[in-house]
Amino acid sequence: MILFHVPGFRGNQTSLNPVGPGAEHIEFEFALIFWITVIVYCIVLIALVVYVVRRRHSLNIMPEPIRTTPESDRRARHAVGAAMVVTVLLVFTMLIGSFVSGHALGKMNRQSAYTIDVYGHQWWWEVHYPNDEPDKTVVTANEIHVPMGVPLRIHGTSRDVIHSFWAPNVQGKRDLMPGYDTDVMMQIDQPGRWRGQCAEYCGEQHAHMSFYMVAEPAQQFQQWLAQQAAASVSPSSPQVTRGQQVFLSHACVMCHTIRGTPAGSRVGPDLTHLASRSTIAAGVLPNTIGNLGGWILNAQSIKPGCRMPPNHMTGTELQDLLAYLETLK
Known part of the structure; x- marks a missing residue:
């Protein structure tokens, strides 16, 4: 799926370094559209330069009235027709790519997944790990630890204004609206810390509302979860x-x-x-x-x-x- 990925690119908080299947589908569609438009732009620019170079000696001469012939009209019709056919093919290529990516992302929603509740506040993130035993429910802030290779369902809402949960290395953004619950599926297949951000302007400190998704092996994640479920230690001095x-x-x-x-x-x-x-x-x-x-x-x-x-x-x-x-x- 990552046919267009730039080798060696290791940026954090970027969709150009996908670390899970959701981000890979999004990067594929982005790269497909990007390279098609770049190639078309270059072809148009080259054609313009060639035309200017060929006509450079007549640029200061008053142009004569355009005279057409049946042969020139035929060539012009063929050129316009070919351009239309190529344009339609490119548009359909992007459309099909978008459909394939959207279908793949939609299939993720039907997977059984580990659920994490995320609540947006001005200006921080509250994170809950639900548990059938209430005393073992883990509550933390601004860091979301997840097991690698496991489908995740981020169940989110906002406690005040509209926020947007976005970890570009992992998945596309999802708006969190007060009074509404929303789910987004994701998965991280590489260990590491992946920075996320609120992507919807939510007030004065919107730019300072970030979080980290920490992906780790399943056993290490379970150890972290057990440690976080424990109560605080009693003072020892x-x-x-x-x-x-x-x-x-x-x-x-x-x-x-x-x-x-x-x-x-x-x-x-x-x-x-x-x-x-x-x-x-x-x-x-x-x-x-x-x-x-x-x-x-x-x-x-x-x-x-x-x-x-x-x-x-x-x-x-x-x-x-x-x-x-x-x-x-």
């Missing part, structure tokens, strides 16, 4: 204990959940396993202790308009809080 009390006594507890503690709000991301994520603020910053401290104190200076308010605390309180958050792996 006086500083970490103090940090937990800072979290529970400040505004943090009003917006976030940490399973295994009294914190159970759903306004912001679930932080039960915050330290296991590679980024914070929906991909804006690497998840380092320094970035996390700056985000806690004044997220508005990093991502203006987000719902994370400034938090006023002493330096000692911040250090204790960070020590606690670092244990949430």
Whole structure:
């Protein structure tokens, strides 16, 4: 299917480096249309250059009235007819390619698949892994771990305005609308981290609403899932204990959940396993202790308009809080 793929191209967040069957079908159709239009453009440009070169000595001469003959009329009719036939054939080629790609994508919808629920917020992604046992339901944010080679159904909706879920290496985009549920099928056949983005303008921080799809072998994915289903670990040192009390006594507890503690709000991301994520603020910053401290104190200076308010605390309180958050792996 990837007949037109550029060898050696390894870009992330691009449809030119497909890592699953859905993206391969889309890239095939894109490449088919692209190369047909490029070839037609080059032929027209070459014909124009040849004509200009042949007529270059008469460009400054007043043109004479066009005189036609039966022979010239016949050649002109044949040329126009041939151009029409070629145009129709090329259009039908693109049409058939589009039909084949659409049919292949449609067949994916009939597959049994592993379902992941994704909810778009201004401006972050909430991710649920449903489980028949509610206490084992995994809730995370901005990182979607998936098993390689397994059909996936991303069941999505929006909690506020229209968002669009788009991981171009994996599949085409799908709009998420408040009040409506939508499904998109996908599959990732290569290990790695594939960046995605909200592709529908959704407000001031639309450009800073990204996510990562992390594809890993099935056994590794199951280990990650089991680790994420566990509650947070209990504090193991006086500083970490103090940090937990800072979290529970400040505004943090009003917006976030940490399973295994009294914190159970759903306004912001679930932080039960915050330290296991590679980024914070929906991909804006690497998840380092320094970035996390700056985000806690004044997220508005990093991502203006987000719902994370400034938090006023002493330096000692911040250090204790960070020590606690670092244990949430």
